[in-house]
Amino acid sequence: MTSHQNTQTMKPATAAKKLGVYLEATPAEFQEGVVSRTELNELQADPPAWLQELRKNGPHPRPVVASKLGVSIAGLARGGITEPLTTEQIDALKQESPEWLQKERATQVEVRKETVRIKERDAERARRAREA
Numbered sequence: 108m109t110s111h112q113n114t115q116t117m118k119p120a121t122a123a124k125k126l127g128v129y130l131e132a133t134p135a136e137f138q139e140g141v142v143s144r145t146e147l148n149e150l151q152a153d154p155p156a157w158l159q160e161l162r163k164n165g166p167h168p169r170p171v172v173a174s175k176l177g178v179s180i181a182g183l184a185r186g187g188i189t190e191p192l193t194t195e196q197i198d199a200l201k202q203e204s205p206e207w208l209q210k211e212r213a214t215q216v217e218v219r220k221e222t223v224r225i226k227e228r229d230a231e232r233a234r235r236a237r238e239a
Contacts, residue, residue, distance in 0.1 A: 115144040122147055128161045129168045129191045166191035176200065179218075182211035 122142035123130040130138060134157055142150075150158060165171075172192045173180045183189075186207040192200070200208060 116141040117144075117147070118142075122150075124168070126150060126158065126162075127168070127171050128158065129166045132161055132166050132191070133157070163194065165193035165195075165197075167194070167197070172197060176208060176212075178208065178211035178215055182214065186211060 117125075119133070119138050119140065119142060120130050122137075123133060125147060154162070167175070168191055169180050169183055169188075172188065173183050175194075175197050176183070178186070186205070
């Protein structure tokens with residue numbers, strides 16, 4: 108018996124998310140088709156000009172905007188940022204450094220510290236449990 112392997116495909120929205128780009132800014136043929144796992148791997152390994160341009164200049168989806176600003180997605184919303192931003196807009200926000208951005212960045216720093224503290228605490232508990 109031979110097994111027939113189906114090609115794994117995904118919706119354009121899923122592929123755009125995996126590529127870290129804003130779907131509505133991608134070419135129409137990308138938005139209207141389906142993307143196979145092989146095609147996605149090829150796009151990641153050897154991105155075409157449109158993908159390079161989107162990654163460089165945007166518009167960027169919220170997760171990318173949040174990452175570039177050093178805040179959470181919820182922090183973006185609290186700051187009133189609900190639309191995709193271009194790299195130029197992100198850079199302008201960084202230069203402007205509004206109060207909400209400073210506050211959200213400080214919050215992110217505290218969240219990261221707490222995450223590290225909890226991880227270390229759990230590792231210490233696991234070590235003690237092994238020794239007991």
